[in-house]
Amino acid sequence: MSVTAGIRPKSPAERLLATNSWLVFAFFYAPILVLVVFSFNANDNVGIWTEPSLRWYREVFQDQAVLNALKNSLIVAAISTVASTILGTMAALALERFRFRGQKFYDGLLYLPIIIPEVTMAVMLLLFFAQGFQWLDSTIGWSPTFGLGTISLSHIAFNISFVTVVVRARLGQMDPRLEEAAADLYASRWQAFRRVTLPLIMPGVLGGALLALTLSLDDVVITNFVAGPGSTTLPVYVFGLVRRGVTPLINAVSVVMLVASMILVAVSFGFQRDPKSRVEPSSRS
Amino acid sequence: MSDAVTLQGVSKVFGDVYAVRDLDLAIGDGEFFSLLGPSGCGKTTTLRMIAGFEFPTQGSLRLHGVEMALQPPNQRPVNTVFQSYALFPHMTVEENVGFGLRMKKVAGAEIVERVRRALDMVQLTHRATASSKQLSGGQQQRVALARALVNEPEVLLLDEPLGALDLKLRQAMQTELKDLQERVGITFIYVTHDQEEALTMSDRIGVMNEGRLLQVGTPQDIYEQPTSRFVAGFIGEINLLPATIVDHESVRLAGGRLVAATTGAAAGSEVTVAVRPERLSLFGLGETVPARLNAVRGRIVRRVYFGDVFYYDVDTPDGVIEVKEENRPGVALHEIGEEAVVAWDPAATTVVES
Numbered sequence: 001m002s003v004t005a006g007i008r009p010k011s012p013a014e015r016l017l018a019t020n021s022w023l024v025f026a027f028f029y030a031p032i033l034v035l036v037v038f039s040f041n042a043n044d045n046v047g048i049w050t051e052p053s054l055r056w057y058r059e060v061f062q063d064q065a066v067l068n069a070l071k072n073s074l075i076v077a078a079i080s081t082v083a084s085t086i087l088g089t090m091a092a093l094a095l096e097r098f099r100f101r102g103q104k105f106y107d108g109l110l111y112l113p114i115i116i117p118e119v120t121m122a123v124m125l126l127l128f129f130a131q132g133f134q135w136l137d138s139t140i141g142w143s144p145t146f147g148l149g150t151i152s153l154s155h156i157a158f159n160i161s162f163v164t165v166v167v168r169a170r171l172g173q174m175d176p177r178l179e180e181a182a183a184d185l186y187a188s189r190w191q192a193f194r195r196v197t198l199p200l201i202m203p204g205v206l207g208g209a210l211l212a213l214t215l216s217l218d219d220v221v222i223t224n225f226v227a228g229p230g231s232t233t234l235p236v237y238v239f240g241l242v243r244r245g246v247t248p249l250i251n252a253v254s255v256v257m258l259v260a261s262m263i264l265v266a267v268s269f270g271f272q273r274d275p276k277s278r279v280e281p282s283s284r285s
Numbered sequence: 286m287s288d289a290v291t292l293q294g295v296s297k298v299f300g301d302v303y304a305v306r307d308l309d310l311a312i313g314d315g316e317f318f319s320l321l322g323p324s325g326c327g328k329t330t331t332l333r334m335i336a337g338f339e340f341p342t343q344g345s346l347r348l349h350g351v352e353m354a355l356q357p358p359n360q361r362p363v364n365t366v367f368q369s370y371a372l373f374p375h376m377t378v379e380e381n382v383g384f385g386l387r388m389k390k391v392a393g394a395e396i397v398e399r400v401r402r403a404l405d406m407v408q409l410t411h412r413a414t415a416s417s418k419q420l421s422g423g424q425q426q427r428v429a430l431a432r433a434l435v436n437e438p439e440v441l442l443l444d445e446p447l448g449a450l451d452l453k454l455r456q457a458m459q460t461e462l463k464d465l466q467e468r469v470g471i472t473f474i475y476v477t478h479d480q481e482e483a484l485t486m487s488d489r490i491g492v493m494n495e496g497r498l499l500q501v502g503t504p505q506d507i508y509e510q511p512t513s514r515f516v517a518g519f520i521g522e523i524n525l526l527p528a529t530i531v532d533h534e535s536v537r538l539a540g541g542r543l544v545a546a547t548t549g550a551a552a553g554s555e556v557t558v559a560v561r562p563e564r565l566s567l568f569g570l571g572e573t574v575p576a577r578l579n580a581v582r583g584r585i586v587r588r589v590y591f592g593d594v595f596y597y598d599v600d601t602p603d604g605v606i607e608v609k610e611e612n613r614p615g616v617a618l619h620e621i622g623e624e625a626v627v628a629w630d631p632a633a634t635t636v637v638e639s
Binding site for chain 2: 175177178180181182183184185186187188191195196199200
């Protein structure tokens with residue numbers, strides 16, 4: 001006699017739940033689908049479908065303004081990712097491994113950039129740079145300007161928080177006895193970090209770095225405030241294009257950015273799900 | 286025998302709590318020394334100070350005469366076997382074992398040879414290239430031992446290393462550890478809350494409670510001649526009977542009976558008489574009790590069968606006394622409700638503070 005499992009009529013509640021999840025997916029992905037489809041449209045008008053073509057992708061990679069913006073984006077992303085990963089990892093180590101005066105306060109401050117509205121942070125940074133530049137000019141006669149430098153600094157500022165959160169989660173899972181064991185086995189502080197701590201938190205560090213990279217590549221609001229002439233990044237450029245009227249070129253640029261972001265996020269998740277932590281068949285001897 | 290470890294007046298304060306208070310201890314070269322006590326008694330803090338993971342708030346800590354109290358762990362000739370083993374999960378067995386030698390910049394060929402010998406010693410040569418995460422608990426334990434011993438430390442510190450193993454394996458490892466210690470001749474300092482482990486393996490035991498070292502002695506000393514009520518009660522089973530000192534050779538129990546015991550304090554002081562259940566014998570009312578024995582009469586209220594032994598609870602005017610009688614021919618079996626005499630040798634009577 002066999003048991004027929006799972007075959008029973010669905011209740012109305014279950015049907016409703018199923019419908020709901022399909023609706024949610026549609027809500028999420030239908031606009032993306034439309035965007036992707038219309039990026040392959042040959043027509044000059046965004047809304048009128050004529051025939052499939054790669055015309056707009058060709059134009060993206062021939063448009064000097066787009067390429068410039070892309071170059072700026074990559075420079076800012078590279079600088080801010082490297083700097084915020086190093087600083088964020090250091091902050092995570094300080095918070096997880098040491099006890100110091102004002103630790104709670106520092107801990108709270110670190111989460112601020114994640115919590116406060118992006119536009120608030122943008123205004124703050126703009127004011128900060130403006131005041132700072134004025135002060136620098138009046139004291140040492142150096143007058144820096146808005147540009148890739150200010151954008152990079154701003155991206156570092158908000159990325160540190162995200163990197164710290166991700167690295168801390170990883171550090172929290174690590175047995176602090178391992179660092180004591182390394183010290184017990186004659187490793188200096190640096191050697192213990194290099195040989196034991198860093199390899200073990202590497203998935204977190206890489207995950208944090210990729211998150212920082214993605215956030216930097218996607219940022220519009222803050223970048224828009226602290227950018228200077230000639231330092232437009234790709235998302236800011238796209239935003240500007242939209243205001244002048246949507247052309248299918250934007251669709252193509254958006255799809256390129258979408259795919260790049262998706263790849264980065266996927267890789268980031270891959271790092272954070274440590275392959276070593278999977279259950280391995282235990283070998284008997 | 287020179288001293289491997291000397292602690293003088295060592296205290297450790299966390300916040301305003303004394304984890305260890307005014308500890309004086311000398312551990313000889315090649316000795317198997319156990320620090321025994323309940324959790325939170327300061328034994329692990331003491332071990333961590335010797336390892337260098339904690340620095341004493343005050344006091345002196347010397348290793349073979351060299352002051353080490355404030356040296357970081359990587360500057361000390363000691364190695365630790367951690368309770369959770371703390372094997373590096375991203376390294377293989379041989380990488381784990383060779384870690385200390387690599388940090389000390391020992392030549393490559395020598396590392397290979399010494400790692401091989403260390404793994405040989407703990408019978409894990411066949412697992413050398415396995416990931417440390419693929420090992421069973423007992424194997425991890427042995428890798429942790431090899432990883433520490435391969436460095437030929439002056440002192441090996443073991444923090445409840447058998448705590449995570451099941452009973453059978455733990456008993457096997459006790460024997461293995463003791464054999465190993467005798468073979469390598471390194472000083473072992475072994476922290477445990479398990480009295481059986483401490484009694485069976487140690488040359489000497491230090492019993493700690495509430496940050497203080499209460500008594501140091503051989504396992505026999507600690508078991509047979511406890512100097513405090515805590516040590517008497519913590520190790521093994523014991524009857525603690527309130528009493529008053531009469532003179533140098535006798536005390537009066539709460540029920541009024543005079544018993545022989547060697548006493549130190551002044552006559553009239555309140556004390557506790559401590560007697561191990563296995564040192565007591567039960568006599569029926571018809572039997573003659575040898576005159577030199579201390580004897581207390583009571584009624585048997587409980588009998589528990591343990592296979593090899595019977596435990597009797599005897600209700601006497603001096604309190605309920607637990608008696609352990611062997612289950613073998615020649616030892617009379619007594620029934621619940623029976624009147625009987627509990628008797629013991631005055632030499633087996635220990636007097637501690639009340």
